[in-house]
Amino acid sequence: MRQHSGQHILSAAIDHLFSYKTVSFHLGKEICTIDIETTNLSEDEALQAEKLANSIIQENQPIEAKWVTENELENYSLRKELSVLDNIRLVIIPDFDYNGCGGTHPKATGEVSAVKILHWEKQKKNIRVYFVCGNRVIQQLHEKHKVIQSLTTILSAPQEKLEETANRVLQNTKELEKIIDDLKMKFLDHEANQLINGAKEFNNQKLVKVIFTNRSMAELQQLGKTIAANTDNIIALLLNEQNNKIQLVCSRSKDVNINMNNVIKQVLPLINGKGGGSDSVAQGGGERTISPEELMNELCKEISGNE
Template sequence: METRKLFYEDQYVRAFTTEVLKQDKDEQGRNYVTLAETAFYPTGGGQPHDIGTLNGVIVYDVEEVDKEIRHFVKSPIEVGAECDGEIEWSRRFDHMQQHAGQHILSAVFEDNFGYQTISFHLGKELCTIDLHVDKLTEDEIHTVEQLANDIIAKNLPIEAKWVSNEDLANYRLRKKLSVSENIRLVIIENVDYNGCGGTHPSSTGQVAMIKILGFEKQKGHIRLQFVCGNRVLKQLDEKHQVIQSLTTKLNAPQQQLAEAANRVLQHTKSLEKTVEDLRTELIEYKAEKYMLNAEALNNKKVIKAIIKNGTISELQQMARTIQAMADNTIMLFINEQEDKLQMVLAKTDDIENDMNQLIKQLLPLINGKGGGNKALAQGGGEKIMTATELMGQVVALVCH
């Protein structure tokens, strides 16, 4: 027995009483029931499913499989039992607002600019449409948003009707239908005529408002983000809270927030430049100190240093600084962290040793990985010996 679809007879039905026809589990072991009639909308046509309760049992998913509407429930419900169903109306009405808003938005884009909608996604927070165009301007966005909201303000009727294939010639369809039977049209007179299986409010006024939030290029087309109805208020509330917080933190009224933020960013950049300059000076100071304390080994100057909780990038910069300032020098830096050891090995141009070959000999000692070139190499591995022991191994190879 096929389930009677109350959501197509009256999209405003929130509660109903029916009979449980079947109780079973799907391939994933999820309990589901089928009903003689239902107001629960199953996922389809770009619209997510309804949720709610059946006899107080939570319905968390609804799918149509082989013409069978499955209500996935937290626990089984006895077959043949009278069942009171109730959908979560706030979720359903939100979906109705977003879906109708998409019809209006797509119609305005196509009628005014010739940009066709190629896909629609109704997300939990945002909705998107993909437009068959590779660029979009802010002026076009502003125009479309204004025209769409004008249509909403006119409170035009939104009608859903079933038609035959022969009847289609009487309607200015926006796109070719994918079915030839059980055809359902959603009609906003002189605005949109579209095949659609979703639920919509009875008038455009109930969409309340459309707000376009932004757009981005996606593989040759434009993806537009928007919200309708109560979601606009939610977006406004969230943005208002952020603005209120920023006005306090930046000590500036809303109209001057951008200017105040730019001042903070410029000041931050200046501070970052100062920090970087000081960091460079510190490295140069340390480099000079290391060169003064270099040891003489095999007619070469060798700089050895074990650093606690440093970074590879700092040691690399230190090595390059010394390379530019010294001659006949080999640099052996080990960075000791809580659970690993890292090495940076470098030399000046007048030294024959190959640092890349050297580190390749050392890394197996700590199950490490790394590499580099003849002048500078780096790598790291497990802390299975002390930094001092590893330094001993490094020196032994250099002096070999």
């Protein structure tokens, strides 16, 4: 009853102030919503509507339920059109809201206690407003205050400086992540050079073939591209075993006339895998139906066959 009456009051407040009509509403188990007929709701508008709604509640105005006939409707300024013309029941807050409704309501606005708008978002061509009434306002305050108190401890900052401190922490984190990414790239470049130096001769070409454990696909791809870009006449076959899965990256330098996409497509069925790429670099993955060593041998056979 409190949530439903709070919805009437909030919808009427928004209508009074801005003429934004409520096109639908939902009384949720914890949070209620109304969809209002506008494409934008500003912070100031939301605060004004909430202030007016709470003033109506604090005035403890009567809430009346009244049965009327179709002919009597001309005596009331209805907030929205009625969906029925027989057995018409109006819920009335005198001089504020006249609305057709069959739901239950308390006898006065004061029983709603309070209305609090939580947030809003776009919903198709409308704005969906999330709000709570009555004891749920206190519950929301309790939950949010608990989070704030936790953050003040974690961030070692008072409530009024939480946003500033959080933004500073996020900025520092971004800078550290960039440093880590740069170091990873340098490490991968160094690793690629070591693999190039250790490449073996294979059918008049240099061949890098490595089986890793628990490496990311992104690292495999970067290694494959770096190896192919930093030397001539070279092929890289990189496999990774992780959680009973096998991933693979196959790359070659520009002067090698082998289509790596075709090579990888020939071996992926052996591991029930999927993947693909370009003629110079391709990648994929699948199940560990055969050992990584067996899969590497099959890749080498495919390369020999594509000479």
